[in-house]
Amino acid sequence: MLLGVIGMVAFPLSDFIRDVEDGAYDSLFSGEASFAKKPLFHGKTDVMSEFIWITFLVMKRRFDLIRHDNTKRYIGFVIANTILTGILFWSNGWNVISVLFGISTVALLSLSVVDWKTQYIPLEMNGVIFFCGLIRLFADESDWLDHVIGLFAVSGFLFLINRVATPILKKRYAETDVELERAIGDGDIKLMAATGFLLGWKLNFLALMIGCIMGSIIHTVLMLVKKGERQFALGPYLSLGVYITMISGSQLISWYLNILGVKPL
Secondary structure, eight states: OHHHHHHTTHHHHHHHHHHHHTTTTHHHHTTTTGGGGOEETTTTEEHHHHOHHHHHHHHHHHSOOOOOOOHHHHHHHHHHHHHHHHHHHHHHOSSHHHHHHHHHHHHHHHHHHHHHHHSOOOHHHHHHHHHHHHHHHHHOGGGHHHHHHHHHHHHHHHHHHHHHHHHHHHHHTTTSSOOOSOSSOHHHHHHHHHHHHHHOHHHHHHHHHHHHHHHHHHHHHHHHHHTSOOOOOOHHHHHHHHHHHHHHHHHHHHHHHHHHTOOOO
16 A cells, blocks of 8 residues: 555656656756756757656655646545455565565556556656565575576567668658657667566566457557557566466466467476
8 A cells, every 4th residue: 555655646747747758847857957958868868758756756855736637536546555455465475576566566566557647658667666676686696697687688679660661761751740769769778687686587488479469459449449649668568468368477388389280498
């Protein structure tokens, strides 16, 4: 419950990001809040783009930001978080791994809210999952190589797809109104690096597969219901795949390999 309350920052953060995109704080960024636009990595990005959550918290403390009524959404978030973590502990029992999965579930739910509303995944939320993976690595060193490989396996796969697909898609949509920066967002790649470190490479590939399947189905249904195209946020579906994998990933892999008649790795 406490973690659910902490995770509710996702709603004001989402509102802050949209207000920034609408230019509501341009005057602050050119003056007292110029730190947010400080260049990083040789001018390729800036402080706010890389550390949006920290920027939001600093600006909320120092300035009078636009306020939005999120009461109903707060209640819904706490209820959803309580149900999800309850199912998680009921499935996996009370142990260190379950606690780490529970913390990661809050982060996954929070970043899903932000990504769904803004198409942006805060690095700090991925960082929470990464540190849960680091703690798990020290708590159980028996499968350390599986988790270290997991840090790069799926994220590296998505990175390569992004490098190949982005120029192709940009060329395809060059003469349309579609604005495309990249095929797969950096936040999605970093998310799968963090979850790979937490779950290990085999379970993380399963999470990717589940997320992509669920994303294809749900997004198609949404487009049919809303009679048109909708901007696709991959993060919530990847998060759903990770959550399902945390609950029953090992059982799903064993069941699938048993059908194929293959011994588990």
